[in-house]
Amino acid sequence: MRPDLLRPLLGTLGVVIGFGLYAALGRLPQPWPHLLIGLAFVVLGISAWVYARGERWIQILGAVLALYGLLRATVLH
Structure with missing residues (x-):
């Protein structure tokens, strides 16, 4: 497996x-x-959801971030 050095950067x-x-x-x-x-x-x-490419935990994280963003813009102040 070749490490992807660009990803951490x-x-x-x-x-x-x-x-x-x-x-x-x-x-x-x-x-x-x-x-x-x-x-x-x-x-x-x-x-994050688009980038995930089948990595379920990143897709879940992306959904949580998007939901938090919607709540932050409307309800959470």
Whole structure:
């Protein structure tokens, strides 16, 4: 089995971008932070679902992230 060296690098880069984006969106005037952060979680969940390619636990994680994003944008403040 050949290790995929690009996968950990992309994961680390994604985490750094995610934390930066989260901090930047938190500085916007209300109600934009809740809506845009929720939308970011929905996009992350959908992209995880598409990326999973049959890995069930990643698809479940993607669904949970998308659901959390919807709740964050609408109910959780």
